[in-house]
Amino acid sequence: MAKNVKKSESKATIYEIVKYPDPVLAKKGEPITVFDKKLKTLVDDMFESMYEAQGIGLAAPQIGLSQRLTVIDVSFKKDPEQRIVLINPEIIEREGEQYEEEGCLSLPDIRDKVKRASWVKVRAQDADGKWFEIEGDELLARAFQHEIDHLDGVLFIDRISRLKKEMTVRRIKKLIKNGEW
Ligand code: NI
Numbered sequence: 164m165a166k167n168v169k170k171s172e173s174k175a176t177i178y179e180i181v182k183y184p185d186p187v188l189a190k191k192g193e194p195i196t197v198f199d200k201k202l203k204t205l206v207d208d209m210f211e212s213m214y215e216a217q218g219i220g221l222a223a224p225q226i227g228l229s230q231r232l233t234v235i236d237v238s239f240k241k242d243p244e245q246r247i248v249l250i251n252p253e254i255i256e257r258e259g260e261q262y263e264e265e266g267c268l269s270l271p272d273i274r275d276k277v278k279r280a281s282w283v284k285v286r287a288q289d290a291d292g293k294w295f296e297i298e299g300d301e302l303l304a305r306a307f308q309h310e311i312d313h314l315d316g317v318l319f320i321d322r323i324s325r326l327k328k329e330m331t332v333r334r335i336k337k338l339i340k341n342g343e344w
Contacts, residue, residue: 175211178226180268187224192231192314194251198292206248206290209234218268220306222313225269233310237302252287265319277319279308
């Protein structure tokens with residue numbers, strides 16, 4: 164289902180990142196129900212694709228898969244314990260507020276400040292289907308909210324003011340027209 168798949172040296176499949184305004188990015192992802200070896204391979208390949216694209220979070224819709232799966236590593240390879248897989252995740256608690264700049268692999272070079280909760284608790288399944296809870300603040304809280312938004316078809320530009328979004332969309336349309344997107 165992903166397009167232009169290429170093999171890297173590490174044998175991982177590196178997926179091409181889907182860019183705005185691909186309709187898959189605006190769709191609500193389907194829950195994952197099968198926790199098999201194929202899913203584990205997909206998770207590994209998503210981490211590799213994310214690293215290749217210099218990202219700290221990647222959601223399945225961003226590789227063209229409308230499914231509720233996302234991978235996060237805010238340490239960017241530095242700390243294996245920060246490799247987080249969220250399957251069918253849900254934010255069950257949120258507190259406080261932060262207003263920081265975000266970017267997105269599906270919106271290259273676009274950055275804007277987004278209002279988010281400063282702390283969240285997430286309930287999700289791991290690649291074996293086991294439910295767990297995880298909390299995060301600051302950057303990790305932002306990553307949780309940003310990536311889980313992707314699974315609901317929401318991009319960070321949907322969370323900025325209407326005027327700012329219109330300006331951003333106009334800028335992207337121009338880039339598309341010039342073949343620079
Ligand atoms: Ni994103």
